[in-house]
Amino acid sequence: MQDILTQNPIIYITRDIERALGFTLDNPSYYIISNSNTFAKKIATDKTNILLIEAEKQLDTWELLQNKQTKDFINKISTSAKATVDKNNPQILVFKNTKQIEKICADNNWKLLNPSAQLATTIEEKISQIKWLGDKAKFLPEHKxxxxxxxxxKNEKFILQFNQSHTGSGTILVESQKQLTEIKNKFPIREVKVTKFIDGLLLTNNNIVTNQEIILGNISYQITGLEPFTNNKFSTIGNDWGLAHKILNDKQLVKYQEIVEAVGKKMQTENWRGLFGVDIILEKDSDNLYLIEINARQPASTTFESQLQIANKKSDNEITTFEAHLLALLNKNFADKKLIEITDGAQIIFRKNKELKEKQLQTIKTNLEKENFTVIKYDNQKANSDLLRIQSKQSIMENHNKFNKTGKKIADNLTIEQSDNETIVQNIINHYLNLKIGNTTVNCPYFNNRRSQVRGALAVLVGKGxxxxxxEEAQIISLKERVELNDLTTEKIKEFLVENNLGIDCSGFVYYCLDALVQEKKNKKLRQIIHFPLAKNILRKIICCLRPTENFGVTSLAHQSNSQKVNLKDIQSGDFIIFLGSGPKEDYNHVMFVENITIENNKPKIIHYIHAYKWPSDGQYNHGVRRGTIEIVNLEKNILEQEWLEQEKIAKENWTFVQAKSAKEIFVGRLKNT
Known part of the structure; x- marks a missing residue:
């Protein structure tokens, strides 16, 4: 491999550096360009063949390709390479090819090693795949x-799939006429694939297409849909290379190989080279195997499989799956090489399915590392995206859908329960972050009654619930509208709440936080100590006293009868940050609750705030209760001159900070009488 890459240097460009770590980084002709983060920096230490791009947000592969630092780095490699390939055509490799990536590479005269993006799409998509397979579609379950x-x-559950899907998001198990009717009403003319439901367990492996043969990779049991790792029953969350060897008998193994060979040879005839993955289901109580999915790209499990293989390497003629991928892409003959066999090891992914503090995630990571697991942490925010990738040298599954002791150890570390001494304030915050609706938990959306102008309604209907x-209101509405909440995903629950105007506004959220604080400190309710000085007459004052939650707003809290201003150096948890007169019309007010303070050298260093808010970039559904930080870089300066961070955004990209800067007045306040 050393000699081959010396003559054929490869530059792997990827959003997540973990995708490129299936090969030794000591080879000076193997380069990586990726995003900078804590994990990547650790990997890149003292490595001149790795370029990490610093940016305000994590860049996608196509954005990395267009970055000036990337182009400069590639040009430097091209001019200095001792390669026999065309120095003016640097060889680029990506995790998953797209037409956009192909165009960028062509425009820059870079040679893209990945097979055609169009071919990959045709093979992967659920409906186009059927036509592509032709007579090999016989390996699929019964479908139309x-x-x-x-x-x-027809009173039998079945699988319904849209053409495109990712990690189970486009796959629906239809179990009732009501559920099907809802889908039909929403997508009446969308083309779908309907497949007979097969009850069984999933197996997968990473295979390589060369110009001469199809190389079958190590078979693993595919871990799917298990809590607490995900709340999506179809979401792929991991692989176990130990359990697969205990499941398949000789007859089943021959059938498995037949399916892989058939798919691989079909790809080979269309000039596919390199990795592809398959998902194959073994039907319960039978020997039947069915092809479920084809991943026309480097599967995500390749890196760890290759790392396990390196640890099991016994001779020089053995190679890893990732090495075979590189050789196939370079059209090299390696018939004399043998893929390293592995019969143990597993990895599992903890996907974002509930709100966790950064501190909680870090605690999970630390605790797992103490148990000798390898843990990779991701900075992802989207629902069902990767948060932690947990790797074990031993199997974690006892049998189908059942963890062994090692697996239970991992799962137990992820099950974060509120401790007995959790404060009332923290309980209310955690409750807003994890509303229990249907069979899932969801972050509370933001809702401001300012636009709707509903008056006299229940608190829950005006952003004050x-x-x-x-x-409870979500349950009531679902009964009225005949919506089965238990059948909805987290994303659909969020949409249901937003479309029914169920959410919390900033002052409503802070009201309940302060109410909890007053209960803790004085064993009273907030309504017993707050005033409504802006009520103009006796009737309004009576209404405010009878309905304090609905009439509590930022201006009421900001009034000197309810709060006092606090110097930045004296800020503490339970305080709040108020914006008055922000926005282009100077008519918007906002409040954020100070959840806790990081102290350094007996001085406040980081303000951890939480609020209910909506940014313009959030779209229709991605808003709600969220956290942010303000790092105090100079205590002598005002709060706007410190470093604000929210949703990985700073400065003008941070909408909360932009609104704060536009305010006529911003200050830290503290509730009086506490």
Missing amino acids: VDICKNINF SPKDLE
Whole structure:
């Protein structure tokens, strides 16, 4: 490999550096360009063949390719390479190819090693795949393609898939006529694939297509849909290379190989080279195996599989799956090489399915590392995206959907329960971050009654409801609208709440936080100590006293009868940060609750705030209760001259900071009488 790469240097460009770590970084002709983060920096220490790009947000592969630092780095490699390939055509490798990536590489005269993006799309997408397979579609379960409105429910559950899906998001298990009717009403003319439901367990492996043969990789048991790692029953969350060897008998193994060979040879005839993965289901109580999915790209498990292989290497003629991938892409003959066999090891992914503090994630990571697991932490925010990748040298599954002792050890570390001494304030915050609706938990959306101008309604209908109120109202509305909440995903629950105007506004959220604080400190309710000085007459004052939650706003809290201003150096948890007169019309007020303070040298260093808010970039559904920080870089300066960070955004990209800067007045306040 050393000699081959010396003559054929490869530059792997990837959003997540972990994807490129299936090969030794000591080879000076193997280069990586990726995003800078804590994990990547650790990997890149003292490595001149790795370029990490610093940016305000994590860049996608196509954005990395267009970055000036990337172009400069590639040009430097090209001019200094002792390669026999065309120095003016640097060889680029990516995790998953797209037409956009192909165009960028062509425009820059870079040679892209990945097979055609169009071919990959045709093979991967659920409907186009059937036509592509041709007579090999016989390996699929019984299926048909039609438009949604023509699909009928025949009292047997089935799988419905849209053409495109990712980690199970486009796959629906239809179990009732009601569920199907909802889908048909929403997508009447969308083309769908309907497949017979097969009850069984999933197996997968990473295979390599060369110009001469199809190399079958190590088979692993595919871990799917298990809590607490995900709340999506179809989401792929890991692989176990130990369990697969205990499952398949000789007859089943021959059938498995037949399916992989057939798919691989079909890809080979269309000039595919390199890795592809398959998911194959073993039907319960039978020997039947069915092809479920083809991943026309480098599967995500390749890196760890290759690392396990390196640890099991016994001779020089053995190679890893990732090495075979590189050789195939370079059209090199390696018939004399043998893929390293592994019969143990596993990895599992903890996907974002509930709100966790950064501190909680770090605690999980630390605790797992103490148990000798390798843990890779990701800075992802989207629902069902990777938060932690946990790797074990031993198997973690006892049998189908059942963890062994090692697996249970991992799962136990992820199950974060509120401790007995959790404060009332923290309980209310955690409740807003994890509303229990249907079979899942969801972050409370933001809702401001300012636009709707509903008057005299229940608190829960005007952005002033408690977490319990919101959960109960969602149940009531679902019964009225005949919506089965238990069948909805986290994303659909969030949409349901937003479309029914169920959420919390900034002052409503802070009201309940302060109410909890007053209960802790004085064993009273907030309504017993607050005033409504802006009420103009006796009737309004009576209404405010009778309905304090609904009438509590930022201006009421900011009034000197309710709060006092606090110097930045004296800020403490339970305080709040108020904006008055922000926005282009100077008519918007906002409040954020100070959840806790990081102290350094007996001085406040980082303000950890939480609030209910909506940024313009959030779109229709991605808003709600969220956290941010303000790092105090100079205590002598005002709060706007410190470093604000929220959703990985700073400065003008941070909408909260932009609004704070536009305010006529911003200050730290503290509730009086506490």
